[in-house]
Amino acid sequence: MSLIVQKFGGTSVGSIERIRNVAARAIAAQKAGHQVVVTVSAMSGETNRLVAMVEALTPSYNKREYDVVVSAGEQISIGLLAIAIDAMGAKARSYLGWQVRFLTDNIHSKARIQEIESDRIRKDLDEGYIVVVAGFQGVTDAGDVTTLGRGGSDTSAVALAAALKADLCDIYTDVDGVYTTDPRIEPKARKMDRISYDEMLEMASLGAKVLQTRSVELAKKYSVPVRVLSSLEEGTGTLLTVEDQTMEKVLVSAIAYNNNEAKITIIGVPDSPGVAASIFGTLAGANINVDMIIQNVSAGQLTDLTFTVPKADFKQTMDILKQSVKTIGARDVTGDTNIAKISAIGVGMRSHSGVAQKMFKALADERINIQMISTSEIKISVVIDEKYTELAVRTLHSAFELDKERGDSVGG
């Protein structure tokens, strides 16, 4: 007998009818001989409704209390799902984060899971129950309710699968798998049968919204086999797994894009030790996540420093820098919100050269100017003018022949 963790997002439990559909899937898996744990998000729209009430009270809300309010969404959906399963003749029992228990740190609204006490779940599974667990929420050592940040239910599911040593963690969503790029931009985008944790990690952090980044990190850390598949139609989805030789044969597996970042340049920065540390220290102190950083080769005593931040933090970042520009003796600060980051991702890059050159040439052929470049072992990202986003994605998708079947294809 194998143990399966199933995770359903807000759309999948967005109505009474859909909750029944989820119940049917869980029961089917149990009838097929598996032990089944189901993790669900709040019904679609519910978390937004709760957050809107909080924000209507004050923009600078108490985060401990924010967690109390928003965690109610998952509480409603687990109870309803357990009732649906029970009404369809199977045994079900729901658990909240504090009951299971999902022990987290006390960073309210974006807590991290530290430990899961799963004894009660195991006991219920052995007694034939389908166990329904609230995603997104946890509890601190002191007994306060916490939430894991938006999209945290993916992380709940993978953490639960790791704690229970589950044989499979099925993440049901509104897409039928992970694609070589966004199919809304490139209709020739192809669903991948498998993808390595590292590739998925790059895709998640680069803006492909299929899975929360932390859930993929966790899956990699504990080698949890995660499958992304559709809750609305049948299919085999995409399996996240450790990389193997067939994967390495492919230079580039996917093209990702992100147009939620803005570019900032500090002009005429004194080229002396400690200046960069001071700038980024100030931004880190304001909880602003700096992404790509480029420092031009100095010409004399002065240099230019360019980096990207989330668009949502752009105004605050500019305000802070306009102050500190004087302190550090730089000349000026300029910003640009009309940029996009396009990335080519593939574990095959590790053992092949020439990927960067191929990427730059393909973009140059389309007269798309590259403003910034950053690379990792398995990824090359470029920043371009936002208006070329779709063109760049399609250009790179065909340059790396992602529309053609890969060697590792299972479907044939």
Added chain:
Amino acid sequence: MSLIVQKFGGTSVGSIERIRNVAARAIAAQKAGHQVVVTVSAMSGETNRLVAMVEALTPSYNKREYDVVVSAGEQISIGLLAIAIDAMGAKARSYLGWQVRFLTDNIHSKARIQEIESDRIRKDLDEGYIVVVAGFQGVTDAGDVTTLGRGGSDTSAVALAAALKADLCDIYTDVDGVYTTDPRIEPKARKMDRISYDEMLEMASLGAKVLQTRSVELAKKYSVPVRVLSSLEEGTGTLLTVEDQTMEKVLVSAIAYNNNEAKITIIGVPDSPGVAASIFGTLAGANINVDMIIQNVSAGQLTDLTFTVPKADFKQTMDILKQSVKTIGARDVTGDTNIAKISAIGVGMRSHSGVAQKMFKALADERINIQMISTSEIKISVVIDEKYTELAVRTLHSAFELDKERGDSVGG
């Protein structure tokens, strides 16, 4: 320094603006030098919304899971209220039933509080926090969520006041106090400044919807001074307290009515031991609450048995009795849903005779026929045709001179 428990119902926290109003009241009490604990219900409409979703899934829902779903309503309102208090510059902390903790039995959907562990609340109060506690919910010894039944937040507040040995438990509602009768029926109805626990108990169980019966029982048991007052306008409300001599001078304090009951008569019941026990045993087994019971003097071997049940249980009761009538050898069963129960209540009855006669005469003068009579130490109830409800209430209200100021009046 005194400790006050304030309870606000769903209407009082029904919108963002009203939540701010509740926050302001709590802060004002703290600024006046009190330690303040606030208990709130779910925002008005919220519990109905949650129950409707449960019932859309199945009419015979799992009650453990029902409690998980509906208790989310109070979770939302306590978090929002704590955020509002915090935003207005005072310190606030919210607690759910399992955090405080409200230990209950495991009768899901109508659990009873067994014990409250209030250490954490005391500590917070001493540190200057306004403590916001979820009404209506608790937790079992095994760690399952329970709810106390509709209106249970009153009971939560009084239980909390008893556990904390509070100096006052203020129940804020949408009326400004307890009236000598329903002001919608008798415009001359007068707000009482004080009422004894026993009188309030009779009024609560007789259909005056100001307070949940169990909350009054609890207040009496632990001598908690409870005040009923309006959350929307200023006023001194009505104080529930132990009875005193001034109260005993008044024959009748209030007139209550209840037209949510139905009358059932079993005709031709064999007048032998055990028959009544068998009938009412069957009804108790189906969780049907039987209220007034009258058995006519037997004429020969047969007798008639009349009693009342909640209108909501009328159909089920008739179905059950049509079966058992044959078993016990009775002749027939008839029912009437068009009845009303009118009651005169007053601790003064204990030491005065003549109240019943005065009541029956006043009704007779208006040609209102009395179908059933039942009495307790401090109450006389009669069942009449429902269409005379308003006339009977007004008739008795003036017969007992309730429109005139009582001797114990504080307001003058």
